[in-house]
Amino acid sequence: MDLRAIREAVAERLATVPGVRPYAFPADQVATSIDGVGVAVSTGAESYVDYAESFGPSRTEHVFLTLSVYVPYVDPKSAYNTLDELLSTGTATSRSLVDALMYDASPPDRTLGGVCADLVVDGVENVQVLSIESGARYLVADVPVRIIAKRNV
Amino acid sequence: MAAFALLDVDLYADELDLSCFTNQVAVNVEESVLDATTFCSAGWEVPIAGLASVSWTASGPTDMATATASQTSAVDEILAVDLGSTYVLSAVPAGGTAGEVGYFTQGVLMNRTILEGAVGELATHSVTWAGSTRMIRGRLEAVQTITATGNTTGSQLGAVSATQRIWAAVHFLTAAGTTPSITVKIQSDDNSSFTSATDRITFTAATAKGAQFGSTVGAIADDYWRAQWTVSGTGPSFVTRILIGIQ
Numbered sequence: 134m135d136l137r138a139i140r141e142a143v144a145e146r147l148a149t150v151p152g153v154r155p156y157a158f159p160a161d162q163v164a165t166s167i168d169g170v171g172v173a174v175s176t177g178a179e180s181y182v183d184y185a186e187s188f189g190p191s192r193t194e195h196v197f198l199t200l201s202v203y204v205p206y207v208d209p210k211s212a213y214n215t216l217d218e219l220l221s222t223g224t225a226t227s228r229s230l231v232d233a234l235m236y237d238a239s240p241p242d243r244t245l246g247g248v249c250a251d252l253v254v255d256g257v258e259n260v261q262v263l264s265i266e267s268g269a270r271y272l273v274a275d276v277p278v279r280i281i282a283k284r285n286v
Numbered sequence: 287m288a289a290f291a292l293l294d295v296d297l298y299a300d301e302l303d304l305s306c307f308t309n310q311v312a313v314n315v316e317e318s319v320l321d322a323t324t325f326c327s328a329g330w331e332v333p334i335a336g337l338a339s340v341s342w343t344a345s346g347p348t349d350m351a352t353a354t355a356s357q358t359s360a361v362d363e364i365l366a367v368d369l370g371s372t373y374v375l376s377a378v379p380a381g382g383t384a385g386e387v388g389y390f391t392q393g394v395l396m397n398r399t400i401l402e403g404a405v406g407e408l409a410t411h412s413v414t415w416a417g418s419t420r421m422i423r424g425r426l427e428a429v430q431t432i433t434a435t436g437n438t439t440g441s442q443l444g445a446v447s448a449t450q451r452i453w454a455a456v457h458f459l460t461a462a463g464t465t466p467s468i469t470v471k472i473q474s475d476d477n478s479s480f481t482s483a484t485d486r487i488t489f490t491a492a493t494a495k496g497a498q499f500g501s502t503v504g505a506i507a508d509d510y511w512r513a514q515w516t517v518s519g520t521g522p523s524f525v526t527r528i529l530i531g532i533q
Binding site for chain 1: 292293294295296297303305306307308309311346347382406408
């Protein structure tokens with residue numbers, strides 16, 4: 134299990150969403166450079182990796198990531214419309230972050246090109262308006278992602 | 287050996303390395319209790335042992351993959367339709383290093399929860415075997431990818447008395463090559479160099495993934511034991527686990 138490869142694979146998949154600029158590293162390093170909608174891949178809020186989920190040398194491991202979605206907050210209506218568009222699923226939207234990870238094709242590839250066994254997008258948390266040092270404001274939401282991997286995969 | 291964390295437990299069910307599909311395991315032996323209490327028991331119950339039994343339960347992540355001959359099998363493929371079938375079961379509590387203590391037996395697949403879990407959670411399974419043979423406490427004799435005829439170094443397990451048997455379990459986790467074949471024997475001798483080795487258990491030739499289980503009754507005065515194998519075919523390769531024990 135290659136954590137860096139998983140983070141980068143998640144970011145690469147998010148890059149397929151029109152108008153989204155993904156970062157494969159934590160948000161506090163990229164917030165000031167965000168141009169438009171940015172999504173930062175960071176570690177899970179409570180846990181990053183649970184190693185021993187099964188016995189044996191190829192044991193199952195869980196990786197927890199958080200996608201922090203940054204939408205420029207020019208006005209509430211446009212910011213929330215954009216965020217909702219990114220967080221909607223199925224035919225309701227043409228640029229869903231969730232579908233980019235879980236339903237990218239038919240059948241979907243939730244192995245992220247082979248770097249993990251499966252992944253699940255759990256929900257959306259901590260929606261808030263955030264001001265950064267430059268004075269810019271963003272509508273921010275956290276999207277927890279659980280990834281199942283094998284030690285030797 | 288001191289107390290240890292359950293991390294590298296090796297569990298085998300026939301050709302399946304169950305370890306990677308298990309995060310909870312229970313290997314249990316017990317005697318049924320017969321009540322022999324009488325009026326002469328001075329007010330105390332007098333239990334005596336009845337029939338002994340073995341049970342194995344395991345649960346953990348499931349996998350629906352289908353493996354080729356050269357790949358290790360996934361759990362659903364091996365346990366899918368075999369309720370009532372007998373499996374060779376082995377457990378090496380402290381991991382798969384040759385020389386570690388290993389328990390092994392044969393068990394009948396009695397119960398299986400194929401799929402369990404809530405939406406979005408890890409897909410899990412559980413399985414229970416009822417032992418059809420006694421539990422043997424032995425050692426993991428071989429952890430090898432076997433490609434040519436050879437043998438283990440062997441060790442001084444001890445002599446086998448007239449009331450004991452030498453037992454062995456062999457797991458072939460993969461079988462690759464063109465017409466691969468392997469015949470495993472358990473041999474004994476009275477010296478560590480095995481200069482006059484005697485075949486005690488001869489398994490049938492294996493040409494595919496699988497497992498075999500065998501025993502030979504004592505008395506056997508030899509106290510050194512090893513596994514020996516004869517391999518044929520073009521580019522043969524068998525990922526193999528062999529356990530032996532005297533009980």
